[in-house]
Amino acid sequence: MGESKINAMLDITPDICPVTFVKTKLKLEQLHKGDILEVILNGGEAIKNVPRSVKGEGHKIVMMEKIGEKYRLLIEKGGYAVNIKLNGEKELLDKEYTVNELIREYELSPDMVTINLNGTVLLRETFDNIIIKSGDSVDLLFSGKDK
Amino acid sequence: MDFSEEQIIRYSRQIVLPEVGGIGQKRINEGRVLIIGTGGLGSPAAYYLVAAGVGTIGIIDYDVVDLSNLQRQILHTTKDIGRLKVDSAKEKLIALNPDCNIVSYHERLTAQNIKEIINDYDVIVDGADNFATRFMANDACVMANKIFFHGGVLGFTGQTFTIVPGKGPCLRCVLREPPPPVSVPTCSQTGVLGVLAGTIGLIQATEVLKYLLGKGDLLVGRLIAYDALDMRFREIRVKKDPDCPVCGDNPTITGPDDYELAGICRTEKERGS
Numbered sequence: 164m165g166e167s168k169i170n171a172m173l174d175i176t177p178d179i180c181p182v183t184f185v186k187t188k189l190k191l192e193q194l195h196k197g198d199i200l201e202v203i204l205n206g207g208e209a210i211k212n213v214p215r216s217v218k219g220e221g222h223k224i225v226m227m228e229k230i231g232e233k234y235r236l237l238i239e240k241g242g243y244a245v246n247i248k249l250n251g252e253k254e255l256l257d258k259e260y261t262v263n264e265l266i267r268e269y270e271l272s273p274d275m276v277t278i279n280l281n282g283t284v285l286l287r288e289t290f291d292n293i294i295i296k297s298g299d300s301v302d303l304l305f306s307g308k309d310k
Numbered sequence: 311m312d313f314s315e316e317q318i319i320r321y322s323r324q325i326v327l328p329e330v331g332g333i334g335q336k337r338i339n340e341g342r343v344l345i346i347g348t349g350g351l352g353s354p355a356a357y358y359l360v361a362a363g364v365g366t367i368g369i370i371d372y373d374v375v376d377l378s379n380l381q382r383q384i385l386h387t388t389k390d391i392g393r394l395k396v397d398s399a400k401e402k403l404i405a406l407n408p409d410c411n412i413v414s415y416h417e418r419l420t421a422q423n424i425k426e427i428i429n430d431y432d433v434i435v436d437g438a439d440n441f442a443t444r445f446m447a448n449d450a451c452v453m454a455n456k457i458f459f460h461g462g463v464l465g466f467t468g469q470t471f472t473i474v475p476g477k478g479p480c481l482r483c484v485l486r487e488p489p490p491p492v493s494v495p496t497c498s499q500t501g502v503l504g505v506l507a508g509t510i511g512l513i514q515a516t517e518v519l520k521y522l523l524g525k526g527d528l529l530v531g532r533l534i535a536y537d538a539l540d541m542r543f544r545e546i547r548v549k550k551d552p553d554c555p556v557c558g559d560n561p562t563i564t565g566p567d568d569y570e571l572a573g574i575c576r577t578e579k580e581r582g583s
């Protein structure tokens with residue numbers, strides 16, 4: 164198979180949970196979106212948990228192969244994984260959106276909704292300037308001003 | 311992110327959190343926090359902030375460790391009785407995490423030194439043992455535009471909220487004046503169940519970490535009133551007062567000389583550490 168270009172490598176075979184994932188996560192933070200990280204890890208706990216956690220943060224496992232007792236993973240760095248609470252439910256966004264972009268992402272029109280960000284109702288004029296960050300709590304309320 | 315192997319392991323349980331990561335850990339490591347007092351509130355707050363890796367912690371306390379402190383001031387132990395609280399505290403904090411730079415001030419916080427001391431820090435934690443110091447710190451923080459994490463405990467109750475100058479109310483908006491000395495409880499009325507200081511001090515520390523991380527919703531404009539007997543946290547909406555003498559439209563307290571510090575005896579401790 165045509166293997167992607169590898170931008171960084173990491174050997175986490177000496178480590179145990181949660182350091183295995185922490186090192187992978189720290190390495191991924193240094194890369195750019197689309198970059199490929201090669202990780203060598205052990206079977207058992209590491210191969211069970213690391214890929215799952217990596218996916219949970221919005222990255223992609225491009226390849227996984229077994230080499231003897233060890234495993235080799237290729238991870239494509241995903242967009243900036245943004246964890247928010249949307250109307251009380253956990254939601255994972257692939258990047259940091261402005262309020263306006265988020266509204267459009269849900270195929271809504273900005274003048275149909277009222278946005279409550281971390282307990283504060285936003286003025287419509289600010290929708291383009293405010294960026295939704297990880298940890299934010301967003302309530303998307305229909306203001307009933309449908310035209 | 312250039313963390314040492316030791317740091318990666320030490321902070322692994324928080325770096326794994328999506329809200330923290332290497333970027334957040336770096337922000338914590340670069341944080342500069344002043345804790346006023348190493349008593350009931352300051353002890354748990356300092357201990358956990360140092361554990362989390364806050365890079366620089368200032369501690370200011372004039373007192374020495376007394377046997378009666380040990381019921382709640384968990385940084386000090388029986389063998390520390392008679393030692394300076396700042397020395398005893400610093401020893402425990404460095405033992406916990408040698409990564410942290412602990413700056414100790416063995417002095418009282420006064421109108422003369424407060425401005426210069428708080429200037430070196432991003433945020434200030436209220437662990438004061440008297441109303442006068444607490445109000446003076448509130449005023450100085452508002453004037454210096456520093457975030458002040460208020461906390462207080464008495465009996466089975468505690469209260470806390472976060473003061474972000476310009477964003478929400480300050481302590482004077484809510485309480486207006488330190489109570490006159492006669493109404494400040496006497497020694498027999500200053501009982502507190504030690505764990506209360508832990509609960510409130512750690513809410514303050516939590517707020518500090520959230521602030522450093524830039525995550526979540528700070529306790530601004532909302533005061534948490536905790537009643538341990540009912541085991542209830544009530545949230546009280548508190549508003550910025552346009553007539554507030556410090557942060558209002560026409561402030562009358564504008565400099566350190568305006569603090570009224572006389573009149574409160576130090577033995578008349580209240581809602582404090």
Ligand SMILES: [Zn+2]
Nearest residue numbers: 480483554557
């Ligand atoms: Zn005020």
